[in-house]
Amino acid sequence: MSLERKPFSLVDLQAREVHYLRLSVTDRCNYRCTYCMPAEGVDVVPRAELLTFDEIEHLTRVFVGLGVRKVRMTGGEPMVRRGITDLVGQLARIPGLEDLAMTTNGHLLASLAEPLRAAGLARLNVSLDTLNPQRFAQIARRDGLADVLRGLDAARAAGFASIKLNTVVMRGVNDDELGQLADFAAEHGFVARFIESMPIGAGASLTPESFVSAADMRARLAQTHELAQDLLHGHPGGGPARYWLARPRSGGPVARIGFISAISERFCQLCNRVRLSSTGTLRECLSLAGELSLRDLLRAGASDEAIAAAIATALNTKVDGHRFDAAVATPDNMSAIGG
Numbered sequence: 233m234s235l236e237r238k239p240f241s242l243v244d245l246q247a248r249e250v251h252y253l254r255l256s257v258t259d260r261c262n263y264r265c266t267y268c269m270p271a272e273g274v275d276v277v278p279r280a281e282l283l284t285f286d287e288i289e290h291l292t293r294v295f296v297g298l299g300v301r302k303v304r305m306t307g308g309e310p311m312v313r314r315g316i317t318d319l320v321g322q323l324a325r326i327p328g329l330e331d332l333a334m335t336t337n338g339h340l341l342a343s344l345a346e347p348l349r350a351a352g353l354a355r356l357n358v359s360l361d362t363l364n365p366q367r368f369a370q371i372a373r374r375d376g377l378a379d380v381l382r383g384l385d386a387a388r389a390a391g392f393a394s395i396k397l398n399t400v401v402m403r404g405v406n407d408d409e410l411g412q413l414a415d416f417a418a419e420h421g422f423v424a425r426f427i428e429s430m431p432i433g434a435g436a437s438l439t440p441e442s443f444v445s446a447a448d449m450r451a452r453l454a455q456t457h458e459l460a461q462d463l464l465h466g467h468p469g470g471g472p473a474r475y476w477l478a479r480p481r482s483g484g485p486v487a488r489i490g491f492i493s494a495i496s497e498r499f500c501q502l503c504n505r506v507r508l509s510s511t512g513t514l515r516e517c518l519s520l521a522g523e524l525s526l527r528d529l530l531r532a533g534a535s536d537e538a539i540a541a542a543i544a545t546a547l548n549t550k551v552d553g554h555r556f557d558a559a560v561a562t563p564d565n566m567s568a569i570g571g
C-alpha cells in the first residue's frame with residue numbers, strides 16, 4: 233500500500249486535528265453493565281459483518297497514513313474476540329503507529345495480560361466501578377471482582393507502560409467509594425478515572441438522580457482527601473480527562489485522578505478522535521451514529537487513496553459538540569460504540 237503522497241489530512245472544520253482512533257473489535261460482551269447494556273435481548277452483529285483482522289489492519293494502516301498515531305481497541309469486550317492477541321500483534325507492527333492501547337473490563341485479563349503485552353500492547357484501561365463484590369455483581373450483572381483483581385495483578389506483573397482504572401460514578405450506587413477507589417489506585421500504581429454517566433443506549437435509562445457531576449465527585453472526595461489540580465499534567469495528550477491529585481487526610485500515597493465530565497464540562501473543542509465500529513462504520517462523534525461504511529468500500533475493492541479521501545470528507549461533517557441532549561442522539565448502547 234502506498235500513501236506517500238498525502239493529499240488528505242484529518243483536520244475538521246473546527247481545526248481539530250484527529251490523531252486518535254478508537255477501534256471497536258467486537259460488540260459482544262461477557263458483562264451486562266447497567267449503564268451500558270440492557271440485561272437481556274441485545275442483538276449481536278452476525279460474524280460475517282464484523283471486520284476481519286486483516287481488514288482491521290488494512291484500515292488502521294490507512295488511518296495511520298492520514299496521521300493517526302494512537303489506537304485504542306475497545307468493544308464490547310475486546311478480550312472476548314477470539315485471537316485478540318494476534319490482532320494486537322498485527323497492529324503493533326504497523327510503522328508509524330506510536331501507541332497501542334486497550335480498554336477492557338478485565339474479566340479475562342489474568343490469562344491474557346502477559347501475551348498481550350508480549351504482542352505489543354502498551355497501555356491498558358480497566359473498568360472498575362467498585363471494590364465490593366456484591367455491588368460489582370449488581371452493576372456488571374455478573375460476578376467478576378475477584379477475576380478483575382487477579383487480572384490487575386497480572387497486568388502489573390506484565391509491565392504495561394500505564395494502567396488506568398475507569399469508574400462510572402452513580403449516586404447511591406458507588407459514589408461513596410471514591411476515596412477507597414482512589415487509595416486502591418494509588419497503592420497499586422494505577423491512575424484512577426472517575427467518569428460522568430452519559431445518556432447513551434442503556435445509559436439513557438439511568439435515573440437523572442443517579443448522575444454525579446465531576447464537581448460533585450470532587451466535593452465528595454474532599455471530605456476524606458486533600459485535592460489539588462494537577463497543573464503540570466492536567467490535560468495530557470488533549471484527552472478528555474482533567475487530572476487532579478488526591479492525598480488521603482489520614483496519610484498514604486497520593487492518587488492521580490482523571491475526571492471525565494462529558495456532560496457538566498464538555499470538552500468537545502479539544503476532540504482529537506474518531507471511532508470505527510466492529511462492522512467498519514466510521515463514527516465521527518460518540519453521540520451520533522456514523523454513516524460511512526469503510527468495510528463496504530474495502531470489500532468493493534476501493535483503493536487506499538479512495539478510502540482515505542472518503543474518511544477525510546466524512547470528517548467535514550464532524551459536529552462541533554456532542555448531541556446527547558438532542559432528539560438525534562444515538563440509540564446505540566455504549567457496547568456497540570466502544571466508549
Ligand code: SAM
Pocket residue numbers: 261267268306307308309310335336337357358359398399400427428429430431432434435436566567569570571
Ligand atoms: N468492555 C470494556 C470496558 O468495559 O472497559 C470496553 C468497552 S466499554 C463500552 C468502554 C468504557 O465505556 C468503559 O470504561 C465503560 O465504563 C464506559 N461506559 C459504558 N457506558 C457508559 C455510560 N453510559 N456512560 C459513561 N461511560 C460509559
Ligand code: SF4
Pocket residue numbers: 261262263264265268269307308309337359566567
Ligand atoms: Fe461490557 Fe464494557 Fe459495556 Fe460493561 S461497559 S457491558 S464490560 S462493554
